[in-house]
Amino acid sequence: MPKHVDPAARRAEIVDAYLRIVSRSGIAASTSRALAAEAGIAAGALWHYFGGFDDVVDAAFQRVYARTNERIAAATAGRRGLDALHAMSRDILPLEARTRDEAVVVVSFWGLLMGHEEFRAHTRAVEQEWGARVRGHLGEAIADGELRADTPVRELTDALLSVFEVMQLRAVQGSATAEPDRQLALIAHLLAPWRGAR
Known part of the structure; x- marks a missing residue:
């Protein structure tokens, strides 16, 4: 049975991951690939929660x-x-x-x-x-x-x-x-x- 994911919680996790990357390495380092890795999800999954x-x-x-x-x-x-x-x-x-x-x-x-x-x-x-x-x-x-x-x-x-x-x-x-x-x-x-x- 697939694990239920709370969309609001996942969005918050992605935003927190973005903030960590920016604070650690700057804006240039905040690529989709880096963001997905930091958030612990597949790169394509990012766009299930954000439009871009x-x-x-x-x-x-x-x-x-x-x-x-x-x-x-x-x-x-x-x-x-x-x-x-x-x-x-x-x-x-x-x-x-x-x-x-x-x-x-x-x-x-x-x-x-x-x-x-x-x-x-x-x-x-x-x-x-x-x-x-x-x-x-x-x-x-x-x-x-x-x-x-x-x-x-x-x-x-x-x-x-x-x-x-x-x-x-x-x-x-x-x-x-x-x-x-x-x-x-x-x-x-x-x-x-x-x-x-x-």
């Missing part, structure tokens, strides 16, 4: 995004204002091995955006959700007197979101600007002019 390789990358991006959101929720629980904003930033910025590995997946996903409107919709959803969180924490910081009342919340939110994305790219590039202390210093620099009640 782009779908695997899409699922991996969504997994990384979900994991990041889980970390953000845990890190910011019971915090507000700049304390919460800094906690959120540390779980997005590629400051350690885990988030640098995630940056590789995210940057590879960006390379597919031009041909996939649904992928662009995913990135816009991330921007909207994280933007709302950042604006909320900046608003709390203003209310608590950590930031000046005239802090340009919209513009500062846009700048912080841009830093999150650029630092993921620079980490993949191996840029010296992606060293953890320089990333955190950039966030501090953006906030510095607006610190303290006026």
